[in-house]
Amino acid sequence: AQSVTQLDSQVPVFEEAPVELRCNYSSSVSVYLFWYVQYPNQGLQLLLKYLSGSTLVKGINGFEAEFNKSQTSFHLRKPSVHISDTAEYFCAVSDGSNYKLTFGKGTLLTVNP
Amino acid sequence: EAGVTQSPTHLIKTRGQQATLRCSPISGHTSVYWYQQALGLGLQFLLWYDEGEERNRGNFPPRFSGRQFPNYSSELNVNALELEDSALYLCASSLVVLAAYNEQFFGPGTRLTVL
Numbered sequence: 001a002q003s004v005t006q007l008d009s010q011v012p013v014f015e016e017a018p019v020e021l022r023c024n025y026s027s028s029v030s031v032y033l034f035w036y037v038q039y040p041n042q043g044l045q046l047l048l049k050y051l052s053g054s055t056l057v058k059g060i061n062g063f064e065a066e067f068n069k070s071q072t073s074f075h076l077r078k079p080s081v082h083i084s085d086t087a088e089y090f091c092a093v094s095d096g097s098n099y100k101l102t103f104g105k106g107t108l109l110t111v112n113p
Numbered sequence: 114e115a116g117v118t119q120s121p122t123h124l125i126k127t128r129g130q131q132a133t134l135r136c137s138p139i140s141g142h143t144s145v146y147w148y149q150q151a152l153g154l155g156l157q158f159l160l161w162y163d164e165g166e167e168r169n170r171g172n173f174p175p176r177f178s179g180r181q182f183p184n185y186s187s188e189l190n191v192n193a194l195e196l197e198d199s200a201l202y203l204c205a206s207s208l209v210v211l212a213a214y215n216e217q218f219f220g221p222g223t224r225l226t227v228l
Contacts, residue, residue: 036219043117043203044219090156100146100169101217105155 006104023091117220138206
């Protein structure tokens with residue numbers, strides 16, 4: 001069985017500061033990893049994904065994530081955040097069986113002026 | 114290209130009633146997934162339909178059911194509504210042919226409130 005742990009439920013930061021949102025997963029098989037963002041009162045939007053290859057993945061809006069197999073982590077980073085990055089971020093894993101994603105409980109990123 | 118659409122946007126029901134939620138996938142996508150996002154519980158997988166068949170379901174009681182139509186749109190039905198069914202219900206679709214990974218595209222959701 002798969003599981004995803006997002007280590008921080010809330011992360012407050014100031015505008016233009018760097019941010020890291022942490023995600024750890026567990027799975028007995030090879031995985032595909034995703035980060036989604038949910039803005040208030042909206043659905044989920046894919047930020048980036050790791051399928052194979054380079055462990056550093058770049059996504060939209062200046063976000064990137066690094067897959068670390070030995071530490072079973074997939075942390076999301078941005079060097080300088082904007083007020084508009086305020087949203088909830090979800091880490092998700094799939095084992096490729098193509099029937100569901102297992103999500104973490106989400107991290108609320110609040111960017112303050 | 115149109116994304117995943119869901120209707121209605123909001124739905125208010127009372128305990129014991131039935132709710133029907135609808136989803137239209139991205140054109141060409143044959144798989145539809147339903148998730149429940151309840152406060153404090155995160156996103157929980159509900160159901161997966163592909164080519165008109167239910168392929169898998171999450172840990173939810175049988176009063177959560179649905180179907181997929183020949184045009185691949187889908188309906189989620191929740192019978193005998195309980196207060197704890199209040200949540201945002203998200204639909205996602207994917208192209209099963211690209212089976213090497215499971216990229217799902219999400220709709221905006223239906224907010225169900227049970228009074």
